[in-house]
Amino acid sequence: MHVVDTADWPPLTFTLASRTLRIYKPIPINTPYHANDMMGNEPPDTFCSVIRVGCDYESSASYPTPTELWPVVERLCEWIRIKCRHYWLLHGQAGFAATLHASVFMQHANAISQKNVVAYGQNLIVLPMDRDLWQSIEAELTLNTDPPVSEALFCDALVSAFGGDDVKAILEMGVAAEVEMTDLLTAAATSPPNTREKKKFLKQQPRFVPKLREWPQKLGLDNAELFSQTGFPPAWVDSVCELYRFRNSVAHSGKLKSTNPMQHLSSYIYAVNALMGYSRAQRLKLSLPHYSYPATLSPYGRTWFYHDGVIAGESTTCVGQKS
Numbered sequence: 001m002h003v004v005d006t007a008d009w010p011p012l013t014f015t016l017a018s019r020t021l022r023i024y025k026p027i028p029i030n031t032p033y034h035a036n037d038m039m040g041n042e043p044p045d046t047f048c049s050v051i052r053v054g055c056d057y058e059s060s061a062s063y064p065t066p067t068e069l070w071p072v073v074e075r076l077c078e079w080i081r082i083k084c085r086h087y088w089l090l091h092g093q094a095g096f097a098a099t100l101h102a103s104v105f106m107q108h109a110n111a112i113s114q115k116n117v118v119a120y121g122q123n124l125i126v127l128p129m130d131r132d133l134w135q136s137i138e139a140e141l142t143l144n145t146d147p148p149v150s151e152a153l154f155c156d157a158l159v160s161a162f163g164g165d166d167v168k169a170i171l172e173m174g175v176a177a178e179v180e181m182t183d184l185l186t187a188a189a190t191s192p193p194n195t196r197e198k199k200k201f202l203k204q205q206p207r208f209v210p211k212l213r214e215w216p217q218k219l220g221l222d223n224a225e226l227f228s229q230t231g232f233p234p235a236w237v238d239s240v241c242e243l244y245r246f247r248n249s250v251a252h253s254g255k256l257k258s259t260n261p262m263q264h265l266s267s268y269i270y271a272v273n274a275l276m277g278y279s280r281a282q283r284l285k286l287s288l289p290h291y292s293y294p295a296t297l298s299p300y301g302r303t304w305f306y307h308d309g310v311i312a313g314e315s316t317t318c319v320g321q322k323s
Contacts, residue, residue, distance in 0.1 A: 001049045001086055002128040003028050009131045012138040016064055016072060023076060023141075024052040025134065040103020042116045047097065051076070072141065079137045082147045083293065085126045085302035087158035099310070110322040119312040124158050124269065125305040132294040139292040148291070150180035151299075154272060161306075166265055167250055173272045174247020177240055181211045184279045187288045188219040208244050212237060212275075221282045229281070231301065232274045239264070239271035266306045273303050 003026055011022035027050040032043035053069055074090070081089040099121035106113045139145075157172035182205075189198040197218045206215065217223045225237045233239065242264070277300030283290040293299065 001026050001028060001080060001089065002084070002126060003049075004128045005130060007131070009134050012076075012135070012141060014072065014138070014141045016068065019055050019061070019064065021053055021055045021064065021069075021072075023073070024054070026051050039105065040114070040116065042101035042103045042118065044101055045097035075144070076137060076141060078147045078152070079140050079291075080129060081155050082151045083133055083137065083291070083299065083302075084129045085155065085158075085299070086129070087124070087126070087155035088162070091156075091159050107322070111319055112322055113317050113319045115317040116315040117312065119310055120307070121310050122162055122164060123307050124162060124303060125307075127302050127304055132297065136292050136294055145291065148180075148183070150176045150183065151276060153179065154276065157272075158269070161265060161269065161308075169265065170243065170246050170268070171250045173268055174244050174250075177244060177272050177275055178208050178211075178247075180276060180279050181208065184221075184282060184288075185211055185215055185219060187283070188216075188221055188286060191286060191288060209241050212240060216282070220286065222278075222285070224275075224278055227278050227281070229274075229277055229298070229300065232277070233267065233270045236271040236274040239267050240275055243268040243271065266308050269303070269306050273300055276300065 009025040011024045013020055013022050015021070029048045029050060031046075033046040034043050051073055053073065055063065077089045080086055099119045100117070102117040104115050104117060140147075153172050153176035157169045157176060160166070160169035160172060185201060189201045201215060201219060212224055277298065280290060280293075280299060282288070
């Protein structure tokens with residue numbers, strides 16, 4: 001997990017089998033891994049976090065087993081993934097880590113040289129988890145609330161983008177956008193007061209593009225094309241609709257029918273992130289159900305920067321003589 005604040009945070013409390021338990025602030029581990037057979041001195045990125053769960057001692061009490069505790073810890077990680085946009089959690093990724101570390105050796109006659117290389121490929125930089133976000137997760141743990149499927153799919157798309165699987169990222173982002181808009185409009189259509197347009201929407205279930213461009217204002221929501229917040233990309237609605245056309249191409253044929261849509265992958269990430277921000281604002285406007293979040297923060301603002309190229313650097317070359 002991306003945690004940089006060194007201060008203590010209050011533990012999260014929850015009840016399991018009539019016992020009050022506490023989850024303490026995660027401890028990030030950034031110790032490099034040095035394998036015994038390594039020749040070079042460029043260790044791989046092997047990050048992890050330690051999560052501690054505790055409860056008060058009672059001499060006659062039974063205590064939760066690790067098997068009983070794991071679903072709660074897993075749910076905690078799911079909510080950190082959603083609220084903090086730590087998209088790599090539970091998916092075997094290290095987040096924004098180096099694509100490769102390498103030590104390069106060369107020998108010419110008796111001269112042996114070494115240089116170190118590090119490269120960063122496609123990376124999405126997100127902000128670290130802070131105390132307010134951490135404490136907000138207690139509400140979802142207490143209610144055992146399921147994370148929204150659409151945002152879980154969006155995080156899945158970020159994992160695919162980070163791993164270089166752009167086609168899969170397109171498919172997952174398109175599905176995430178459709179699920180989110182359908183959930184938002186259905187929630188608006190089933191909320192009071194009952195109107196003719198709401199009945200029409202529930203009966204028709206229109207296609208995605210009309211859902212985004214036409215139906216919000218019919219159901220009492222803001223026009224998506226006129227909606228913006230700080231940091232929103234211009235014409236984000238156009239980008240989402242273009243993404244959805246590519247999504248259909250992948251879903252129906254298994255390939256993209258375009259010359260090079262991947263040059264726009266970063267714009268699609270920003271656009272779908274904006275759609276999630278728009279949806280949250282509409283839910284708050286109509287008091288529709290949504291997960292808790294610190295009032296001074298925004299899920300949209302957690303994603304900081306997406307880089308889709310490759311950045312590589314080399315050390316100076318060290319030369320020695322073989323005896």
